[in-house]
Amino acid sequence: MGQFQSRNEEMTNEIEEDDGTEDRGPVVVQRSSAALTFRRLARDPASVIAFLFIVALFAFAIGAPLVETWTGHGVITQYRETALSPVGLPVGPNSEFLLGGDQLGRDVLVRIAYGARVSLLVGVMASLIAATIGVTVGMLAGYFGGWVDFVLGRFMDLVMSVPFLLAALALVSVFGPSLPLSVSVIVFFSWTTIGRVIRAETTSLSRREFVQASRSLGAGHGYILLRDILPNLALTIIIYTTMLIPNAIVFEATLSYLGMGIVPPTPSWGGMLAEAGANSIYLVAWWLVLFPGLALLAATLAFNILGDGLRDALDPSARGRAVFRKKKKSEEG
Amino acid sequence: MPLIEARNITIRIPTEDGVVHAARDLSFTVEAGSLFGIAGESGSGKSVLIQAIMGLLPQAEIEGECLFQGQDLLAMTQQELRALRGRHIGMVFQDPLSSLHPYYSIGRQITEVIHTHESVSKDEARRRAADMLEKVGIEDAVARLNDFPHQFSGGMRQRVMIAMALVLQPPLIFADEPTTALDVTVQAQIMDLLKRMSDELGVTIVMITHDLGLLSSVADRVMILYAGHRLEFGPAASVFGTPAHPYTQGLLLSSPGISGPDEALVSIPGRPPSLLATPRGCIFAPRCGQVQEICKTPPPIRRYADGAEALCHFEPEARGPNDDVAIAHTAPAPGTAPLVSIRNLHMTYRIATGFGRKRDLDVIKGIDLDVIRGETLGLVGESGCGKSTLARIVAGLTPATGGQVNFDGTEVSDLTGREWRDLRKRVQIVFQDPYGSLNPRRRVGSIIGAPLKIHGLAQGAALKDEVRRLMGLVGLNPEHYNRFPNEFSGGQRQRIGIARALALKPDLMIFDEPVSALDVSIQAQILNLIKELQAELNLTSLFISHDLTVVRHMCDRIAVMNMGRIIELEEADAIFANPREEYTRTLLAASHVPPRPVEPDHRQLIASEPQQGAM
Numbered sequence: 001m002g003q004f005q006s007r008n009e010e011m012t013n014e015i016e017e018d019d020g021t022e023d024r025g026p027v028v029v030q031r032s033s034a035a036l037t038f039r040r041l042a043r044d045p046a047s048v049i050a051f052l053f054i055v056a057l058f059a060f061a062i063g064a065p066l067v068e069t070w071t072g073h074g075v076i077t078q079y080r081e082t083a084l085s086p087v088g089l090p091v092g093p094n095s096e097f098l099l100g101g102d103q104l105g106r107d108v109l110v111r112i113a114y115g116a117r118v119s120l121l122v123g124v125m126a127s128l129i130a131a132t133i134g135v136t137v138g139m140l141a142g143y144f145g146g147w148v149d150f151v152l153g154r155f156m157d158l159v160m161s162v163p164f165l166l167a168a169l170a171l172v173s174v175f176g177p178s179l180p181l182s183v184s185v186i187v188f189f190s191w192t193t194i195g196r197v198i199r200a201e202t203t204s205l206s207r208r209e210f211v212q213a214s215r216s217l218g219a220g221h222g223y224i225l226l227r228d229i230l231p232n233l234a235l236t237i238i239i240y241t242t243m244l245i246p247n248a249i250v251f252e253a254t255l256s257y258l259g260m261g262i263v264p265p266t267p268s269w270g271g272m273l274a275e276a277g278a279n280s281i282y283l284v285a286w287w288l289v290l291f292p293g294l295a296l297l298a299a300t301l302a303f304n305i306l307g308d309g310l311r312d313a314l315d316p317s318a319r320g321r322a323v324f325r326k327k328k329k330s331e332e333g
Numbered sequence: 334m335p336l337i338e339a340r341n342i343t344i345r346i347p348t349e350d351g352v353v354h355a356a357r358d359l360s361f362t363v364e365a366g367s368l369f370g371i372a373g374e375s376g377s378g379k380s381v382l383i384q385a386i387m388g389l390l391p392q393a394e395i396e397g398e399c400l401f402q403g404q405d406l407l408a409m410t411q412q413e414l415r416a417l418r419g420r421h422i423g424m425v426f427q428d429p430l431s432s433l434h435p436y437y438s439i440g441r442q443i444t445e446v447i448h449t450h451e452s453v454s455k456d457e458a459r460r461r462a463a464d465m466l467e468k469v470g471i472e473d474a475v476a477r478l479n480d481f482p483h484q485f486s487g488g489m490r491q492r493v494m495i496a497m498a499l500v501l502q503p504p505l506i507f508a509d510e511p512t513t514a515l516d517v518t519v520q521a522q523i524m525d526l527l528k529r530m531s532d533e534l535g536v537t538i539v540m541i542t543h544d545l546g547l548l549s550s551v552a553d554r555v556m557i558l559y560a561g562h563r564l565e566f567g568p569a570a571s572v573f574g575t576p577a578h579p580y581t582q583g584l585l586l587s588s589p590g591i592s593g594p595d596e597a598l599v600s601i602p603g604r605p606p607s608l609l610a611t612p613r614g615c616i617f618a619p620r621c622g623q624v625q626e627i628c629k630t631p632p633p634i635r636r637y638a639d640g641a642e643a644l645c646h647f648e649p650e651a652r653g654p655n656d657d658v659a660i661a662h663t664a665p666a667p668g669t670a671p672l673v674s675i676r677n678l679h680m681t682y683r684i685a686t687g688f689g690r691k692r693d694l695d696v697i698k699g700i701d702l703d704v705i706r707g708e709t710l711g712l713v714g715e716s717g718c719g720k721s722t723l724a725r726i727v728a729g730l731t732p733a734t735g736g737q738v739n740f741d742g743t744e745v746s747d748l749t750g751r752e753w754r755d756l757r758k759r760v761q762i763v764f765q766d767p768y769g770s771l772n773p774r775r776r777v778g779s780i781i782g783a784p785l786k787i788h789g790l791a792q793g794a795a796l797k798d799e800v801r802r803l804m805g806l807v808g809l810n811p812e813h814y815n816r817f818p819n820e821f822s823g824g825q826r827q828r829i830g831i832a833r834a835l836a837l838k839p840d841l842m843i844f845d846e847p848v849s850a851l852d853v854s855i856q857a858q859i860l861n862l863i864k865e866l867q868a869e870l871n872l873t874s875l876f877i878s879h880d881l882t883v884v885r886h887m888c889d890r891i892a893v894m895n896m897g898r899i900i901e902l903e904e905a906d907a908i909f910a911n912p913r914e915e916y917t918r919t920l921l922a923a924s925h926v927p928p929r930p931v932e933p934d935h936r937q938l939i940a941s942e943p944q945q946g947a948m
Binding site: 040208209210212213214215216217218219220223227228231232234 | 349728730757761762764765775783784787788830833837
């Protein structure tokens with residue numbers, strides 16, 4: 001018995017739906033679902049690393065002016081004497097330019113820091129707006145069904161079938177490139193994913209008996225949607241919004257790469273890659289591709305891993321992993 | 334020689350929430366050719382035990398031994414077990430729809446079992462499959478071999494499952510709740526079939542069930558499980574006739590068929606313990622009516638001369654049903670005006686069958702029914718007879734396609750939005766599923782207070798006070814105001830549902846199978862509560878159930894529904910005394926009531942020994 005008691009201390013007791021376990025017995029500790037989620041997340045080292053990286057990235061982006069003062073290099077200032085070689089080629093990483101200089105003699109480190117601001121701003125903002133639209137449309141379509149569902153569903157199909165680059169090109173040539181336009185284009189092309197998922201979940205939720213019960217109490221549609229259905233969608237919304245961020249970051253980089261996003265000389269990761277590609281300067285200056293590319297890769301990877309980790313932690317029934325991991329532990333003990 | 338000899342089986346399952354002690358120190362023997370029953374509430378460990386024996390629980394830690402024909406099943410490798418499963422041990426599961434593969438014909442699924450274990454020709458296998466189908470009562474078996482599972486009804490599918498389990502003529506069959514998913518009349522047929530197969534083919538059947546009534550009619554020996562402990566074990570006659578454990582006695586007495594209509598049911602207070610940590614003494618002590626100081630120590634196994642064994646310090650006091658605790662209830666005087674009157678009600682669903690064709694499905698085919706003020710009207714019928722649809726129409730949740738529903742002078746079918754909202758204050762439903770009908774993301778206080786808030790009847794402190802009053806009324810602790818539904822057990826959740834329905838002080842309460850999702854020992858608590866509330870608040874109610882014994886206990890008049898029609902409507906006692914319709918008689922014959930326990934007169938205790946492996 002002793003060994004089980006000691007193991008019980010590090011375990012938790014969340015009451016599941018059907019097993020009838022209750023708060024009886026001195027050894028069993030009850031934890032809130034938030035604490036439980038956090039514990040599950042903390043057990044997954046990849047998620048923890050991804051989370052720490054994202055925190056660091058935000059700090060890096062917010063502290064971009066500090067990087068500027070620390071290095072003493074302005075973000076759009078050209079250092080023709082020190083960052084360019086006598087023949088006019090950029091210098092590689094050295095003690096003054098930690099990540100090297102670019103073809104115009106600017107500091108790549110400072111530009112990556114400012115580029116992170118653009119990427120995160122666009123990524124987070126576009127995902128939040130896209131999630132809001134997607135959730136609203138999805139809930140309306142799923143809850144009302146019938147012709148509302150038909151109209152909204154076909155509209156989502158329509159949006160999904162518009163070629164992204166062609167539409168972006170057309171819009172930019174009409175309105176000219178700008179940050180708000182980038183965000184709008186990204187939102188327009190990414191809300192449908194979450195919209196579809198929310199629609200499907202709302203459809204199944206609105207057939208649940210508690211919605212029937214609410215209706216039989218005389219609740220209106222607004223009340224049912226906001227008080228009964230929306231709280232039950234919280235997990236899905238959190239997970240999918242997290243997953244939207246890396247997509248938005250890549251979208252933004254793509255737009256900037258094609259010269260349709262952020263207007264130079266404002267730095268952005270996609271724009272930096274584009275400049276490295278132009279004139280084949282990357283053939284002699286590998287750091288112009290490597291560092292912005294790495295930044296982009298690491299940021300998207302971190303958000304994706306965190307999204308995956310969140311899904312597993314919030315919805316443990318999706319995988320039987322937790323149980324087997326416990327077993328291994330108990331064999332060791 | 335016994336076919337199965339299980340000794341000291343202990344099962345621990347490590348889960349995220351802690352180690353679940355699913356079974357502790359279980360020993361039992363099953364004689365060849367007998368029908369052995371394992372009974373218990375949900376979470377008592379009965380299914381886990383069978384899965385562990387069959388080697389289907391790879392992540393569990395299992396101790397003890399289980400000898401089957403002299404071999405220890407628990408020590409076998411997966412390969413050896415695979416050779417054994419199907420060939421020597423057959424299985425019948427609870428839900429025949431999900432355990433048959435929807436994509437293959439049943440002939441193919443049965444012959445696959447034969448081919449896996451024996452090398453026979455295709456024709457030979459098909460011939461044997463057809464033979465077995467014929468034996469389990471499927472007509473025209475050769476032709477039906479090519480049919481798919483969805484072409485069979487629920488009862489027929491269960492027959493196919495039984496044929497599949499029997500086709501290799503194994504000496505042993507495990508049946509895990511084989512009739513729970515079926516209607517009452519079909520249940521009886523399947524039980525007869527299992528019993529007949531056991532007699533004809535000499536198969537030993539180990540049956541798991543929560544239904545003591547069913548078990549009492551067929552089993553030879555019975556084991557009663559509770560929270561992974563074997564509380565009682567012995568020949569069916571002595572376990573059901575003179576239960577030696579207070580738990581068994583309580584379970585038997587809590588069946589609504591045993592108490593008279595005006596008596597409160599004998600209920601077992603409390604709820605089953607957590608399996609994560611169990612008390613050191615008697616597992617049942619917290620809920621036992623005869624608990625004493627000694628119950629804090631592990632109880633001994635007491636063996637009686639008639640073969641019964643019980644895990645208890647005492648012999649139980651003989652108890653009868655609560656003859657003294659009668660609930661006063663007066664049926665309404667004849668001639669009282671009806672609250673609801675239904676005339677020639679029809680309900681037809683249009684089903685699209687693809688390619689634009691539509692088919693009409695008549696669910697309700699012309700019903701006339703009056704619910705008189707102050708009475709409890711029971712509505713009985715098997716699944717699919719339209720009783721829930723009728724309830725929804727009366728509540729105004731679904732519009733009928735024809736006929737009139739008159740609620741206290743107003744026509745339900747043609748209400749304006751505002752009138753419809755007002756009707757909501759007067760008719761309320763208690764739903765069947767206590768898990769699905771409460772929003773998992775809202776606190777209990779908010780759930781019970783929702784109707785008051787929606788109709789603007791109370792706010793702030795007044796709302797909170799009213800919710801607390803309602804919680805007290807249905808026997809919930811008002812301190813639990815801020816908890817979420819998943820912190821409550823099924824019975825408590827149903828109390829929350831009842832409190833919510835009562836909040837608006839409705840004229841008519843509709844109970845849609847309020848106890849069918851609950852365990853036996855909890856059912857009685859909820860039925861008593863409903864009965865008390867009916868008497869206290871003078872409720873008019875429509876009580877829907879598939880269980881005749883429950884309806885008889887609760888209702889003044891009973892309407893029997895079949896195929897969308899009401900075929901018989903009579904005073905409750907009259908229906909039981911002399912049913913007019915053939916269908917009612919079938920329903921009555923199919924409902925099993927466990928025998929009323931009798932006084933143990935000359936029972937002899939032969940041994941009382943401490944449990945092995947007791948802490």
